[in-house]
Amino acid sequence: MDQSFLLMLSNLLHLHNSIDPTTSLISSPTSTTTASSASAASSPTSLLTSSSAAPLLFFTIASVLSYIASSRPSSPSSATTPSAPAASSSSNPAAAAADYSVSAFRALSTEHIWSLEAPLRDAQWRSLYGLSYPVFTTVVDKLKPHIALSNLSLPSDYAVAMVLSRLAHGFSAKSLAARYSLEPYLISKITNMVTRLLATKLYPEFIKIPVSRRRLIETTQAFEELTSLPNMCGAIDGSPIRLHKQNLSANYKCRYGYPSVLLEVVADHKKIFWDVCVKAPGGTDDATHFRESLLYNRLTSGDIVWDKVINVRGHPVRPYIVGDWCYPLLSFLLTPFSPNGMGTPAQNLFDGMLMKGRSVVVEAIGLLKGRWKILQDLNVGLNHVPQTIVACCVLHNLCQIAREPEPEPWKDPEENGMPPRVLDSEKSFYYFGESLRQALAEDLHQRLSSR
Structure with missing residues (x-):
């Protein structure tokens, strides 16, 4: 049986005993049983054979709480700091991919980024994507209607960020695929789409005689x-x-x-x-x-x-x-x-x-x-x-x-x-x-x- 479950169940029993000592579920102070029987009575597993309704109730509550605790991610902080990947990310592909997931990007662009002063925020954005956050949003706003027509399954700003990261750092499709947990052909497809839109839709506006x-x-x-x-x-x-x-x-x-x-x-x-x-x-x-x-x-x-x-x-x-x-x-x-x-x-x-x-x-x-x-x-x-x-x-x-x-x-x-x-x-x-x-x-x- 899982140790954390046993510990949780034991704490619940002690809590019940402190709240209602008249119906102790652990032991009776007037009991004349031997040390071995007292030890057995105090074991959480003995509740499974108890005839009282209270142990069954606490057993049910403990089971639910144990399931909830086991289903939660062990490292929730990884999603809130996508801009500073852990040192072990390079040796742990799963951790590296988490740093560049859609949720991590969303946390960076909508939560973490606004907790910084503008100069620091923009410097961080340039190090990731080659330009400041305001210029990035300008690019996204101009490309978003065209990207929407492609039925891309990824958010527009995430796709643009991914392509800018490749252009700014020179990543290959293969290395970027490992980072973003996508297939290399999909990285190439998204890169080709975004660069084509930049070269055709934005060219007349920003390159003029x-x-x-x-x-x-x-x-x-x-x-x-x-x-x-x-x-x-x-x-x-x-x-x-x-x-x-x-x-x-x-x-x-x-x-x-x-x-x-x-x-x-x-x-x-x-x-x-x-x-x-x-x-x-x-x-x-x-x-x-x-x-x-x-x-x-x-x-x-x-x-x-x-x-x-x-x-x-x-x-x-x-x-x-x-x-x-x-x-x-x-x-x-x-x-x-x-x-x-x-x-x-x-x-x-x-x-x-x-x-x-x-x-x-x-x-x-x-x-x-x-x-x-x-x-x-x-x-x-x-x-x-x-x-x-x-x-x-x-x-x-x-x-x-x-x-x-x-x-x-x-x-x-x-x-x-x-x-x-x-x-x-x-x-x-x-x-x-x-x-x-x-x-x-x-x-x-x-x-x-x-x-």
């Missing part, structure tokens, strides 16, 4: 304060995103020797992306990738109209973006005169300022990979690689707009390469860009020299 006059003036003025160059509205650069899969064709091998796909972004002065393109394997050069992008087609066709034109030495200067020498020189994309400082003083000064403006996109890419570590070794199916990268870019913009603390940036190796050749279809853009660049260089040199 600065065509409105107010935003365009704000952007060009900020770049002019940084570089002294007028009408600059963005900086472009490409970066290879390493793929976890190794058995890919040779055209996926980037200039650094690992399999990848190429990410191209244009960023503004706040390190917010206003264009994102992922259309080429890692072995593609930046110029080719740019020429295959929708942005290039819109710029060359005149589809994008920037309503801000200034005059520099007789040249009409429309808003333009800047890039390094791996990009073609065009009227809307200015590049340095020389990659090694072999130009005139005016040209070298222009190159230095141009590269200073370009630095914002380098920093933005570093923050993107530092904040969403899955991009350091992307472990999703090849078909879902582009949407996962774009989803991380959307989340990056959300964080920059909300002024989230910037993490330690990821550093890509220094770029090198030859300037691309000019295509026949680009010659008019090239010649105009060449004269425009020279006019800007001479104007900049004269303005700064006269100070």
